[in-house]
Amino acid sequence: MNKLPLKHRFDIPANMIYLDGNSLGPLPRGVPERVQRMLTAEWGHHLIKGWNVDQWMAQPQRVGDQIARLIGASEGSISVGDTLSVKIFQALSAALKMRPDRNVLLSDHGNFPTDLYMAEGLIRQIDKAYELRLVSPEDVASSITSDVAVVMLTHVDYRTGRLHDMQSMTDAAHSKGAVMLWDLAHSAGAVPVDLQSCNAEMAAGCTYKYLNGGPGAPAFIYARPDLVADMEPALSGWLGHDEPFAFELNYRPAPDIERMRIGTPPVIQLAALEEALSVWDDVSMHDIRKASIDLCDLFISEVEAHCPELSLVSPRDGSQRGSQVSFAYEHGFAAMQALIAHNVIGDFRAPDIMRFGFTPLYIDETDVRAAVAILSDILSKRLWDKPEFHKRGRVT
Numbered sequence: 001m002n003k004l005p006l007k008h009r010f011d012i013p014a015n016m017i018y019l020d021g022n023s024l025g026p027l028p029r030g031v032p033e034r035v036q037r038m039l040t041a042e043w044g045h046h047l048i049k050g051w052n053v054d055q056w057m058a059q060p061q062r063v064g065d066q067i068a069r070l071i072g073a074s075e076g077s078i079s080v081g082d083t084l085s086v087k088i089f090q091a092l093s094a095a096l097k098m099r100p101d102r103n104v105l106l107s108d109h110g111n112f113p114t115d116l117y118m119a120e121g122l123i124r125q126i127d128k129a130y131e132l133r134l135v136s137p138e139d140v141a142s143s144i145t146s147d148v149a150v151v152m153l154t155h156v157d158y159r160t161g162r163l164h165d166m167q168s169m170t171d172a173a174h175s176k177g178a179v180m181l182w183d184l185a186h187s188a189g190a191v192p193v194d195l196q197s198c199n200a201e202m203a204a205g206c207t208y209k210y211l212n213g214g215p216g217a218p219a220f221i222y223a224r225p226d227l228v229a230d231m232e233p234a235l236s237g238w239l240g241h242d243e244p245f246a247f248e249l250n251y252r253p254a255p256d257i258e259r260m261r262i263g264t265p266p267v268i269q270l271a272a273l274e275e276a277l278s279v280w281d282d283v284s285m286h287d288i289r290k291a292s293i294d295l296c297d298l299f300i301s302e303v304e305a306h307c308p309e310l311s312l313v314s315p316r317d318g319s320q321r322g323s324q325v326s327f328a329y330e331h332g333f334a335a336m337q338a339l340i341a342h343n344v345i346g347d348f349r350a351p352d353i354m355r356f357g358f359t360p361l362y363i364d365e366t367d368v369r370a371a372v373a374i375l376s377d378i379l380s381k382r383l384w385d386k387p388e389f390h391k392r393g394r395v396t
């Protein structure tokens with residue numbers, strides 16, 4: 001195993017301190033060459049033969065196995081494709097079908113909006129009185145009543161970094177007969193996850209955050225191997241069919257996770273992701289976690305020492321936190337724009353949260369101290385108070 005950080009594996013602009021890998025990971029070296037090869041040698045020269053000779057059709061599974069190792073899933077239990085919003089829809093509908101006599105879908109206020117929107121949309125499609133019930137994160141376990149079909153939670157809160165305990169929450173869901181669905185968007189590549197031992201039925205996550213697959217990189221979905229053969233795919237596309245090239249008139253799902261595939265895979269994007277994931281061959285999630293907690297702890301103590309204007313909204317205890325730290329500040333939007341203008345990249349989440357992701361693959365203590373020095377300067381001199389830092393773009 002290599003020592004962290006592995007800065008040489010990433011192409012990050014000189015003088016930039018990138019604290020937004022929780023939103024979009026940076027470009028791993030080797031990806032441009034891999035994509036170029038895919039374009040010219042595979043697509044360009046092989047054309048349609050590429051589906052077989054370059055094994056494009058097997059890519060969603062092959063890349064799924066690379067991700068499986070990082071989240072404690074067994075080989076062949078993950079498929080990659082589509083967006084996380086779509087994967088959440090698929091997982092949720094399959095989970096609801098597993099408990100036909102129950103009608104509540106339980107989640108928390110800390111969940112990411114798209115997960116909740118997809119749940120709302122799914123419920124509207126079903127001709128049955130389903131309810132999406134939202135409670136506070138700390139009240140989820142005690143709210144799993146006998147009418148709850150599915151508990152759907154995001155492991156790491158995207159805003160605050162608060163972490164749910166996967167094992168005890170999954171146990172709580174199972175003890176009440178509910179299906180557990182985990183969203184691992186801010187977990188895969190950030191914190192150790194052991195899907196097999198926690199025994200959750202379903203999970204999904206994205207690959208453009210801590211897994212550095214690039215903007216729009218496809219999502220992944222996990223289904224417990226002992227249950228997948230009975231899961232009903234709501235989006236029954238031809239590539240989830242047992243024999244897509246038999247071109248049968250009726251849908252017959254593949255016996256395994258392949259049934260969660262829908263249509264043609266994004267081959268170029270998968271090539272980028274496959275290459276990006278090779279970084280993980282050389283590091284252990286245990287080392288990543290340890291370094292991440294150290295970096296986050298250091299950031300918190302430095303900010304509290306030098307930036308009295310900010311107040312911590314993330315858990316102080318590293319074991320209760322993902323790989324990000326958030327501070328509230330009433331001028332947070334403008335302060336973040338000023339910080340970005342000074343080449344320290346974090347992001348802003350409404351209403352007043354400045355969010356910083358720490359990825360030990362390419363961030364070290366020197367970066368943390370330098371980032372806080374710049375932040376402190378911006379705050380104490382009110383450098384954020386300029387018209388250009390108050391203008392809001394389409395993406396924050």
Ligand SMILES: *Cc1c(COP(=O)(O)O)cnc(C)c1O
Pocket residue numbers: 083084085086111112114115154158183185186206219
């Ligand atoms: C980032 C994120 C998403 C994004 O969904 P897309 O469909 O990939 O845009 C969904 N859910 C959570 C919890 C996220 O953090």
